[in-house]
Amino acid sequence: MLKKILVFVGILFSVFILSKCNSSHKVSNQEDAQKLPKGISTINSPEKNYADFCADCHGRKLEQFINRKWTNGNSKSDVIKSIKYGIVSAGMPAYENTFSQKEIEALTDYILLKSVDKIEKEKPILSSKVYRSNAYNLQTEIVVDNIEIPWGIKVTGDGTIYFTERKGTLKIKKPNETIIAVKNIPTVKNRGQGGMLDVTLHPDFKNNQWIYLSYSKNNPNGNGATTAVIRGKLVGDELKEIKEIFEALPYNGKRHHYGSRMVFDDQGYLYISVGDRGVRDKNPQSLSNSCGKIHRVHDDGSIPKDNPFYGKNNVVPSIWTYGNRNPQGLVFDEVNKIVWEHEHGPKGGDELNLVNKGVNYGWPIASYGINYIGTKFTDITEREDFQSPVTYWVPSIAPSGMAIIKGENYPKWNGNILTGSLKFDYISRVKVNGSKMLEEELILKDIGRVRSIEMGADGYLYVGVEDPGRILRIVVRD
Ligand code: HEC
Known part of the structure; x- marks a missing residue:
């Protein structure tokens, strides 16, 4: 009987230790994740991903997408494809390994919403400034x-x-x-x-x-x-x-x-x-x-x-x-x-x-x-x-x-x-x-x-x- 109890306590103890190990491992994983470039294995808002990864080339205010003559189509699936696989000969990087599918879809919605023709480009008023x-x-x-x-x-x-x-x-x-x-x-x-x-x-x-x-x-x-x-x-x-x-x-x-x-x-x-x-x-x-x-x-x-x-x-x-x-x-x-x-x-x-x-x-x-x-x-x-x-x-x-x-x-x-x-x-x-x-x-x-x-x-x-x-x-x- 005593033997059985000891075995039971032993099992409980090892489960406890194992779960400790697991959880400490997870914490260090999360720390690693924070060290990774932004966007990888964390979910960021489309605004943030856009600002961090796209604004350099497409403009902080999405200027390049407003009233755009789209080269590769502007249906949702076209745009997802452009972002995922890039257009390498033009200098557009492929982001399939950077973002999750969800993030790519959110970026796509964000760009398509912001690029509707109705939005007028902001024209800077210059002479009076x-x-x-x-x-x-x-x-x-x-x-x-x-x-x-x-x-x-x-x-x-x-x-x-x-x-x-x-x-x-x-x-x-x-x-x-x-x-x-x-x-x-x-x-x-x-x-x-x-x-x-x-x-x-x-x-x-x-x-x-x-x-x-x-x-x-x-x-x-x-x-x-x-x-x-x-x-x-x-x-x-x-x-x-x-x-x-x-x-x-x-x-x-x-x-x-x-x-x-x-x-x-x-x-x-x-x-x-x-x-x-x-x-x-x-x-x-x-x-x-x-x-x-x-x-x-x-x-x-x-x-x-x-x-x-x-x-x-x-x-x-x-x-x-x-x-x-x-x-x-x-x-x-x-x-x-x-x-x-x-x-x-x-x-x-x-x-x-x-x-x-x-x-x-x-x-x-x-x-x-x-x-x-x-x-x-x-x-x-x-x-x-x-x-x-x-x-x-x-x-x-x-x-x-x-x-x-x-x-x-x-x-x-x-x-x-x-x-x-x-x-x-x-x-x-x-x-x-x-x-x-x-x-x-x-x-x-x-x-x-x-x-x-x-x-x-x-x-x-x-x-x-x-x-x-x-x-x-x-x-x-x-
Ligand atoms: C290094 C510069 C650069 C970066 C960074 C970049 N792009 Fe591009 N992107 C381009 C170029 C160049 C094109 C090709 C334009 C063309 O063919 O007229 C392009 C094309 C596209 C297209 C297709 C447009 C069309 O007319 O069919 C989409 C969508 C797009 N980019 C989205 C993004 C998103 C979203 C990001 C950020 C995650 C991003 N790009 C980051 C340079 C860049």
Whole structure:
């Protein structure tokens, strides 16, 4: 009998111990779950999932879904499919391993509800608004209105504005005149992030009228597209003597990460940025292709002999830096004689970089960001042989457009670097001392989705925004 009782107590005791073990195991599991990227194995509201995982590319206010011409259908099952399996060639990640089916359905309902045509896009009221900042009260004047996406802007000393629209135009707006469209420009691949991209003018434009255009070029011998640059002489309203001066190789079928900013330094070298074209594990770290790089060429496209990899075997000789992701900001600092760039990180890790000869920025081996779906791809943020950013943004601001302030109109900010944010509708102003960052202020909050910024040769800052497409002049009101 006693034996039986002992066995019974023993069983009870072991059940107790086992259940303890189980419950403590569960607790540590929950702790692990908290350490996992948000969205994985926890159920979050669609608002939160959208803000954490989708807003970087589709807009915080779902701008990209409002009045959308849907490519892959907008029935509930179409949208679920898009989210689950992604559209990899366009840069839309697959979220099937990130979210539960329930979360995907909730996100779908959320997007479909918010995207009904009735909802009007919020149009920012600009002319009456005063934007306060540490140094100045700023106001915006609309100088060009009702345009598509103003990807690149250049302004000459007489206030003439040369700008591209991504859909495939180059246009000129002279003060007090109507806009004219320039003829004989290249046909572009207007899909995904591609189209007519940056515009720049030759340093001696006044005398030679050379205009440079970077764009997404269709493969003349097959499939895919790439980043290319042409120059042409502006004669009347037409480009003449067109010559292709740069073509990034190889062509590829993806629709994103063209990079494509251009800037001249004071020696007449032209720098051209090219994104990794969505082939992150192959392109940026190999010197035998042009993608995920910044290039340096002469004004006619010929290759400077002092380029860092010039004359080496199996290397693209125009490469100036490598290990870049998607650089969409490039400026020359005339005082310190240095080129700056910024580039889009993945989810977090957008970077502000100095462009030094021959350096490797480490993408995708080193990054402050993580995959769009919330998983990690590297633990390395910095490495001795990689050049680290001067500063970086987590979460991503989605940087586009860049300028360095100079001249008489904003004297307290001379030398400061401006970076536009596609995502947060503001401009980051960074004060630097040579190559060191001293402070950052966010200015012109809610100005719109900033695509381009130009320090005009007429002394004014210009900002190109989307939805609605406009070019704004920034004036100080004190
Ligand atoms: C890295 C950028 C990026 C992120 C992050 C991203 N998307 Fe996308 N998404 C895209 C691109 C690019 C497309 C393709 C657009 C096209 O084909 O016109 C797209 C397409 C879509 C489509 C199909 C639209 C259509 O026209 O058929 C849906 C739905 C969608 N995304 C939902 C989401 C949701 C929900 C999230 C977050 C969980 C998300 N996306 C995150 C870039 C992104």
